[in-house]
Amino acid sequence: MxxxxxxxxxxxxxxxxxxxxxxxxGTLLTAALGLQAQGTxxxxxxxxxxxxxxxxxxxxxxxxxxxxxxxxxxGGIQVGGKKMKIEAIERxxxxxxxxxxxxAQELASMGDLSGVIGTVNTGVCMSGDRYFQEKxxxxxxxxxxxxxxxxxxxxxxxKDLSIFRFAADDAIQSAMVVEEAMRRxxxxxxxxxxxxxxxxxxxxDLMNQIRMQGGKLQVVASEKxxxxxxxxxxxxxxxxxGGAQAVLIWGIGPELAxxxxxxxxxxxxxxxxxxxxxxxxxxxxxxxxxxxxxxxPETFIEDPITPKAKAFxxxxxxxxxxxxxxSPVSAAQGYDAIYIFAAAVKQAKSTDTHKIKAALEDLKExxxxxxxxWHRPFSKWNPADERTHEAFHRQQVVMGMVMDGRVVxxxxxxxxxxxxxxxx
Amino acid sequence: MNALIIGQLAVSGALxxxxxxxxxYGFQLTYATSxxxxxxxxELVMVSAFFSLTLLDHGVPYALMVPGGLAFxxxxxxxxxxxxxxxxxxxxxxxxxxxxxxxxxxxxxxAENIWGRDDRPFPTPxxxxxxHVFGIDVTRMEISVAVGVxxxxxxxxxxxxxxxxxxxxxxxxxxxDAAELMGISATRTVMLSYGLSGAVAALAGILVSPxxxxxxxxxxxxxxxAFSVAVVAGLDSGFGVVLIGMFLGALEGLxxxxxxxxxxxxxxxxxxxxxxxxxxxxxFGKAGIRKV
Numbered sequence: 001m002x003x004x005x006x007x008x009x010x011x012x013x014x015x016x017x018x019x020x021x022x023x024x025x026g027t028l029l030t031a032a033l034g035l036q037a038q039g040t041x042x043x044x045x046x047x048x049x050x051x052x053x054x055x056x057x058x059x060x061x062x063x064x065x066x067x068x069x070x071x072x073x074x075g076g077i078q079v080g081g082k083k084m085k086i087e088a089i090e091r092x093x094x095x096x097x098x099x100x101x102x103x104a105q106e107l108a109s110m111g112d113l114s115g116v117i118g119t120v121n122t123g124v125c126m127s128g129d130r131y132f133q134e135k136x137x138x139x140x141x142x143x144x145x146x147x148x149x150x151x152x153x154x155x156x157x158x159k160d161l162s163i164f165r166f167a168a169d170d171a172i173q174s175a176m177v178v179e180e181a182m183r184r185x186x187x188x189x190x191x192x193x194x195x196x197x198x199x200x201x202x203x204x205d206l207m208n209q210i211r212m213q214g215g216k217l218q219v220v221a222s223e224k225x226x227x228x229x230x231x232x233x234x235x236x237x238x239x240x241x242g243g244a245q246a247v248l249i250w251g252i253g254p255e256l257a258x259x260x261x262x263x264x265x266x267x268x269x270x271x272x273x274x275x276x277x278x279x280x281x282x283x284x285x286x287x288x289x290x291x292x293x294x295x296x297p298e299t300f301i302e303d304p305i306t307p308k309a310k311a312f313x314x315x316x317x318x319x320x321x322x323x324x325x326x327s328p329v330s331a332a333q334g335y336d337a338i339y340i341f342a343a344a345v346k347q348a349k350s351t352d353t354h355k356i357k358a359a360l361e362d363l364k365e366x367x368x369x370x371x372x373x374w375h376r377p378f379s380k381w382n383p384a385d386e387r388t389h390e391a392f393h394r395q396q397v398v399m400g401m402v403m404d405g406r407v408v409x410x411x412x413x414x415x416x417x418x419x420x421x422x423x424x
Numbered sequence: 425m426n427a428l429i430i431g432q433l434a435v436s437g438a439l440x441x442x443x444x445x446x447x448x449y450g451f452q453l454t455y456a457t458s459x460x461x462x463x464x465x466x467e468l469v470m471v472s473a474f475f476s477l478t479l480l481d482h483g484v485p486y487a488l489m490v491p492g493g494l495a496f497x498x499x500x501x502x503x504x505x506x507x508x509x510x511x512x513x514x515x516x517x518x519x520x521x522x523x524x525x526x527x528x529x530x531x532x533x534x535a536e537n538i539w540g541r542d543d544r545p546f547p548t549p550x551x552x553x554x555x556h557v558f559g560i561d562v563t564r565m566e567i568s569v570a571v572g573v574x575x576x577x578x579x580x581x582x583x584x585x586x587x588x589x590x591x592x593x594x595x596x597x598x599x600x601d602a603a604e605l606m607g608i609s610a611t612r613t614v615m616l617s618y619g620l621s622g623a624v625a626a627l628a629g630i631l632v633s634p635x636x637x638x639x640x641x642x643x644x645x646x647x648x649x650a651f652s653v654a655v656v657a658g659l660d661s662g663f664g665v666v667l668i669g670m671f672l673g674a675l676e677g678l679x680x681x682x683x684x685x686x687x688x689x690x691x692x693x694x695x696x697x698x699x700x701x702x703x704x705x706x707x708f709g710k711a712g713i714r715k716v
Contacts, residue, residue, distance in 0.1 A: 018614045094541075195686070223685045231638045233436040234681035234688075237429055254543045254637060261635075265554045266432065266561045286545045286637050288552065317559045 008403060015145065026120075037318060041351050043068075044107050045334075046118040048095035054250055055281045055326035056120045060143055061090060063334030064117055065310070069319075073356035076344045080349040086342070087366060095120065097127040097225075099109050104128030106136045114351045114412030115139060117337050120330070122146025122198055129163050138357040140341060142166040142333045145276065146198050147205065151384040161381040161389060162357050165314070166337045166390040168299050170275065174205035175275050176297040177248055178213050180399055180410075186246050190270075191222040192259060194251040202250025202275060219343065222242050225255055232262035240268050241412025249274035257286030264290040271295060278398055279407045291344040291402045295410055298400035299392065300332030300371050303408065306422035312370040324406065340377060340391070343367045361388075372396050372421070431543050433677035437569060439566040440635075441500045441673020447643075447650035448665040450621040450659065454505075455659040456597040457610075457617040458513055460520045462504050464528020465625055466647030470623075471531050472497040473629030473638045474539045477546055486549050494623045500531075501622020505615055513614070534642045543642070546633035557615050558643045565634045573632045577662055580620060593617065652692055656699040658706020667706065 002274030044120050047057030047065050067088045071077060076085040091107070093100040100119070107116055108131040116132060116139040121126050125144050132139045133153075139162065141149060147170045153161050182188055191206060193199035203222065210217045220242025223235035236259070239247055249259060263270070270291045272278065274405035278296035287294075302325050314337060316325055320353055325331045341356070343363055348355040360378050367374040377391035398418065409415040447469060451461040462468070476493035484492060508527045510518035542703050551566035552650075584590035595603040596613040604610050637641050653672055657664035680688035699707060 052543065054542060225685060226688075228641065229688075231440050231677070234677050235685050237432060237681060241429065254639075257637070261552075264552065265436075265563050268556065282543060286543065288545070290552070355618055368487060 012157045026280065028174075028202060033195050038288050039082075039084055040111055041079070041084050041114045041342075041345055042087050042089060042110075043338070044089040044091060044110075044113055044116045046091045046093055046100070046117075046119045047105070048091040048124075049417070050088075051095050052254060052282065053095040053120045056143055056246065056254070056330040057092075057118075059097070059325055060118060060120065060318065060330040060334035061328040063331030064088070064338045065339035066315055066319060067332075067335045071338070071342055077167075077345050077348050079345060079351060080387060084351065091121070093124050093128075094123065097121075097123045100124030100128040101131070104131040108132055109192060110136055111310075114345065114356055115341055117142060117334070117341060119144045119149075122149050122197075122201075125149035126152060126197075126415060133158070133162055136160075136354050137164045138164070138341075138344075138353045138360065139165045140166050140337050142337045143327075143330045145170050146201060147171055148201060149297055149391060153389075154383050154386045158381075159383065162353070164360060164378055164389045164391070165329055166333055166340065166377070166391045168276070168297060168397045170202055170205050172392060172394055172397055173203065173274050173275050173297045174209045175213075175394070175398060176247065176399065177211040177275070177295075178206065180216065180249065180273055180295055181246050182216055184214065184246070187216065187370075188218045188220050188243050188245050190236075190242060190244035190247045192235055192239070192247055192249045192251070193222075194255055195224050195226050196252075198252070199250045204247055206250070223242050225251070225259075227252070227255060230258045232259050234264050235259075236266055236268060239270070240266060240278075246270050247272050249278070251275075252277050253280035253282035254284045254286060256280075257291070260287035260290040260294065276329055276400075278402070279327065279329060281324070284402055284405055284407075287402075289404075294402040296407075297328050297397045298407060299397055301398065301400050301407055302328040303410055303415070307420050308368070308370050310420065328407065331371050336367070336371050336374070339369055340367050340374060429681070430560050430678065433681050434674040436566070437673040437675065437677030438670035439562070439569055439669065439673065440571055441653075441669040441676075442666070443628055443669075444631045444646060444649040444653045445665045445669025446576070446624060446631075448575045448654035448669060449662060450624040450628070451650070451654045452659050452665065452680070453580070453617045453621040453624065454509075454614070454664060457593060457600075458509065458515060458614040460466070460509050461524070461530075461654075461659075462501075462508075462618070462621065463521060463524040463622070464504065464508075464531060466490060466643035467528040467531035467535070467626035468497060468504070468622055469629040469632075469643040469646070470638075470640060471500065471535050472626035473546065473633045473642065474535055475685060476626070476630050477544065477638050478539075479631070480547060486547075490627075490630060491493075493626045494665070497622040497629070498619040498626075498627025498701060499622065501614060501618040501620070501625070503527075504622070505618035508616065509614070532640055535680055536575070539640075543637040543639035546638050549633035550634070563635075569631045569635070572627060573666070576624060576627050579615070579667070580624075581662055594681050617670065649692065652696045655705075656695055656707060658703075658709020659708050661708035663692050664708025 045061050047060050049058050072085045076083040091103045093103050119141050122144050145167050148163055167413050193203040221238040273295045276296050278294050304313050344356045344359040348359040363376050379388045382388045398414040399410040400407040455461050472493055475496045479489045479492050508523035509520045509640050517652050520704050554561045555562050584593050592608045600610050653669045657668035676688050677693045679691045
């Protein structure tokens with residue numbers, strides 16, 4: 001940020017280092033070249049920190065900052081022969097595509113960034129990520145889940161990609177939603193989705209999954225709603241009359257809450273099952289008790305079941321002075337993404353974004369995160385298979401359920417499995 | 425079963441339509457006295473709702489919050505009249521159109537900066553359990569909307585007909601110049617109408633917030649529909665806006681069920697075009713002769 005223009009007047013965090021001379025010389029040299037002026041690893045964190053998607057954006061940022069603070073408190077990342085601290089650069093894209101594009105251009109032209117972490121909205125990925133890719137700037141997308149933000153690169157047949165994703169993408173999520181409906185023995189479902197890219201592609205994913213999982217679910221109604229709609233009576237009546245035993249849904253917090261409240265009004269008891277946006281605080285708060293029993297795939301649940309999770313949750317509550325993480329999934333993903341990025345910097349022995357990218361594609365050491373222990377989360381990009389740059393697989397995702405203002409484990413078996421895995 | 429569905433859709437829609445009617449009624453009040461309307465009326469709804477929520481957050485009891493919110497809305501209405509409308513009217517210009525839009529944008533930015541951009545739940549003392557009336561489900565919040573709308577409109581209409589000040593209001597509405605000659609201050613009457621209009625906007629905000637949540641954009645969809653209602657009904661008839669508001673709301677519900685949820689807004693827009701083509705003064709409007 002501003003300090004980048006006045007590098008030499010700031011106290012050098014590495015002055016205790018025995019290799020002081022080299023560092024100083026290096027600092028002077030790079031300052032003269034306008035590169036890595038302060039001997040820090042610069043990581044940009046972007047996302048919507050205000051607006052309807054803010055619970056996800058702000059939690060992701062805060063989770064990431066928690067990880068950065070921990071790493072810096074331990075002296076920083078071991079880069080070659082020296083320890084370097086992480087410097088975070090924050091940008092609020094307000095969930096707006098055009099703002100996201102502007103920020104991406106700004107960050108891509110900085111020249112001394114090691115990488116970018118963030119983005120909540122698939123539309124923002126679609127409008128901004130090409131600027132990172134053009135410069136080969138390494139970016140880890142988290143927590144945007146829309147399939148398109150990765151498939152755009154495989155469709156374009158890009159040979160070398162600097163964009164990675166650290167989120168359970170919609171393909172995994174929709175598979176789990178359909179699986180859950182079938183596991184509960186439902187045969188008839190209603191489908192509701194918002195009219196944005198996210199909602200419409202979510203509907204396509206769900207229809208796809210229903211077909212792929214044997215076509216055992218009959219879709220009795222497929223209805224959409226607009227952002228800002230509050231009266232969902234017509235859409236819900238269609239589901240009710242069709243005899244829907246569950247409503248599969250793809251949308252964002254406030255409208256999801258309107259659906260839950262509308263169901264209570266017309267006395268529909270069927271559960272809502274949908275994307276992880278159903279765990280957003282603006283859904284849970286606005287739906288109140290009408291949200292109870294809602295099911296969604298989650299990568300992290302705010303339940304201190306393992307020592308690592310307990311430490312993370314307590315640190316988050318304490319540092320940001322809250323009793324509940326606004327979006328636990330985003331916070332945990334932001335946290336783990338920083339640790340994975342730091343591991344790549346260490347392995348690359350460099351703050352050069354191209355070398356970090358190469359290291360990310362072949363991480364040798366496992367990274368202990370709060371969601372899981374990550375063994376080689378990414379591999380060499382293959383345009384025929386975007387999974388090479390996706391970290392999450394089905395086994396890292398569990399089913400969550402809203403209960404009295406919180407998200408809890410929906411299936412005790414999954415909880416037990418996580419505890420067991422952490423004990424190993 | 426079919427009749428029940430139609431009934432459910434029509435009733436749910438009509439109750440939301442009453443909110444459009446209440447906002448449209450706010451347009452009517454100022455149009456009657458000054459032939460001007462506040463294009464930032466939606467922002468008054470939103471800012472008043474935020475203000476009322478802040479009162480509740482500070483421990484003000486619900487029964488005191490309502491008059492507090494209404495008074496705040498009235499003050500905002502007066503502010504709009506003083507800064508956006510009065511000078512333009514004195515100049516006999518149409519400057520109030522732009523000025524009220526600008527004031528609306530100003531209120532919007534102010535709300536974003538003071539209260540943030542998030543949608544927030546608005547507490548209500550009513551139970552969330554729905555009531556069943558002849559097989560139709562209605563929430564208590566929706567009933568409170570209907571009660572509130574009819575109560576405030578009834579009170580204002582009574583005031584216009586029964587009190588001296590109200591008669592002055594009617595006199596200025598009928599003929600501004602003649603009323604001035606009779607010793608009625610047209611400026612004060614216009615102020616009164618803007619104050620009332622602001623209070624009506626605040627009430628709309630308080631009534632609808634428990635259903636829609638409170639956020640800077642909460643009124644942007646409603647305001648467009650309120651305009652439609654005002655235009656279709658005509659800017660003269662309070663009874664007309666209620667009827668058209670309920671009709672439009674019911675039509676929306678039925679359209680999104682029978683035609684498809686993507687077509688929700690279409691019938692309302694067709695209605696608007698038809699009304700403008702066939703009866704530009706509105707279904708319940710008076711076709712007056714304009715002497716030049």
